[in-house]
Amino acid sequence: MKFKTLLGFLLALNLLLAGAVAWMQLWRGQGDSRGLVEGQGLATHESQSETMGSLESNASESHSDAFTYRRLLSMDLRQYIAQLRKVSCPESTVQDIILAEIQRRYASRESALGVHRQHQNPWDPPPPGGGRDWKKWTRLRELREEKRALVLDLLGIEIPLGLPNWSLDSDPALERALAGIPEEKRAAAKDLQERYRDQRREIEERTGGYLLPDDAAAYRKALVSRREEMEALLGVEVFEKFDLESSSTGRALRSRFEGFELSEIELRGLFRTQRALDELQVPGQILGQTPQLAEEFSRGVDSASIRSQQEIQNLRASMSPERQVEFDRVQDSSYRQALQRVSQAGLPREAAVQVYEFGRSLRNEMTALLQAPNSDPQQLQQTLQQFYQRAEQRLRDALGKEAFDRIGGLGRVPGIPRLSVEPNPLQRYGLVPGQ
């Protein structure tokens, strides 16, 4: 009996184990075949054990399991990039796709600002003061900077801000100066320059020449901060050369000494003191200052002005006598104009000195004529015309006919008033015969 029980038990156990193995084997086989179908994205014949529902769902699953680009898509751009890289998309194509997507997302936000005229009607109220709408412009700059930072973060590449280049933004001197700094720093330098330029312009347009103390402080801060940030970006030496080329201080200085050879050291010395003075200037009058503040500011300007003058005097003192004469002459704007006129006419530089000296003596002679007491206006008119004709002949003789014609005649000599055919020149100049 015992053996019969044991036999029965062992038989049942074997059957159970065989059933389990068979079931597990069957289940595994079905998984394998489905995985194959999914992996290859191919339709497959269903095993007979599957129902029609399974067939349909498997068919639809098989069809939807085929790769589509939409599986790569994601609103999260990092995820999108990761998906593209996982399918071995070339990095240049990843950049193309992501850059375009970012542009699309920002384009709608930018056009909503209505910065550009095509988004405005001619009869719409103009920006405050009729100039640029600085709030919108500032917001546009912020959006562009945000976009640029996003691209750098996601793709590791730099893109330009690409702010609209409006007519009043054209600055050849800045372009020349940028060409002289290392290429990898140009975009950042340009952005900095434009940002602070826009800040100053906003203050100028908003205040219209009437600044309150806060406006003046903000304007000066913009000047100083620009210099400090640019020095940090380019280094002091490189920035100074850049500023000499592009800033209004640099340009005014070069114009003031046009035609006079200054060494780089001399020019930089003058530039530093003049820039320190210019950084205190504001575009208009400052209203509403306390007397102490006004006094303090005035002292600051005076000291900077004195330092600038001192620099010029020291420079002059270090020159030879001949050079000093030339240095003094070049400070006269009439001489600089004569230099320009002569250069445009393609004449040698020496002709500028001739023209300048002639103009000076002529002005003195005309002044003496006009100051003659009790002159009859009609007679004075006639005398002046005769004087003018003689002066023209003298200049023609001095320069030669060709040079005289190229300059454009006596009327184009700087500092010499042009006599009109009006019966009474005194009317034009508001002159009263000797009182």
Added chain:
Amino acid sequence: MNPRPTIAGLILSGAALAGVAAWLATRGVPIAAPVDAASRLGSKRETASTTRSRTKDLVSTGSFDWASVATNDLRRYIVNLRAVQCPEPTVRDIIIAEVQRQFDPREAPFKVASGEVLFPENETSAQRQIRRRADYLRRRNLRLVEKEKVAVIRELLGIDLPLEPLRGWYSRNYERMESAINGVPAEKRERVREMMEAYWNLSDTLNDDRDVSMKGRDAEFIERYRENNERRRLGLLQILTSDEVELFDMRASSAAERLRIQLGEMQPTEAEFREIYRLRRDIEEPFGGTMTVGHTTGVEQDPQAETRYRERLEALLPPERLAQMDRVQGERHQNLARLRDRFGLAPEVVDQAYELLQQGVPITEHIRVVENGQVVDRERTRQSSRPPEAQWNQMREILGSQAFTVIEAMFPDDQPEPSGPIPLPLRTP
């Protein structure tokens, strides 16, 4: 019968079956393994969702490779992208970028290098002319390559890539012009752009001829200028409706821009603005373009032009509207409007302050002038820039201290002008 061998056989087979079962259980199913026990017995829907998650895992493990769609044959590339249901905007992004890469070497010689000096200092006017013309030719050559690129994109994708207008070699307000072009309906924009480029070319050639002849903007110049503008207008009418042409002109016109600033405070309706612009254009832009009479040689402004303009305005606008228009164009109102914007004042403050400023007192001055060669004394009466003290104090109240500080500077306390002009030093023009 001996049961022992049977028992031993059953024990052995049982052990073998147990071993197989255990092996099957520990090996698992790499693809078909259920997420959890429930899904093993779950419905078809659960199985399908499990299947989809298995599919995603497949993509992430790289069963698809970009190399299977990318190709140097751009037509095939487009077909492949569309076959994997790449969204059409992304197809365009990819293909346009690829086309651009192919055209980059051809465009590069005509693009300005970043280190190139564009505007030499101290150039003469003749040199500037030569430089501008050379620059224009460089940009025109670039444009030829760009047109080829645009044609390739059109053929591949069926879309027109917009180009920026090709500027001429004389300066003009291109920003305003480009905005006018961009304000035209999209489907007409490219044709308008080409029309304007041709117009600028004609206009700049005319300017060149003027500079060479040194005759200035004389009658002959004006006639050719007028013809160019008429040709431009007729050309635009072939592309745009007459309303669209007028809107385009208003966007491009400097007269319209000035009018917008002058009338801004009046908030003209569209109809009012268009009518006033038409009247103003006849005076400020009588030759069909932006050139005014003042730019010409030997042409004088019609002395009755402003009178006629005024009469037409009076016929156009109701009296109160005309009074408002006069008021907002005056310097006083404009200064007050700037203060309002700057200090965030309430709109009605401008009108209140304006009314107070209008209460300036009459001032009689003795002045000395030169008439017919004779110095004579004259009397003239004008209004003081500030109202009497009571009203001036009232202004301080309504404007607030900051705005009032600025107003004090804008409207200084008047003093009668000094009698007679200063005889010397000699003033030069």
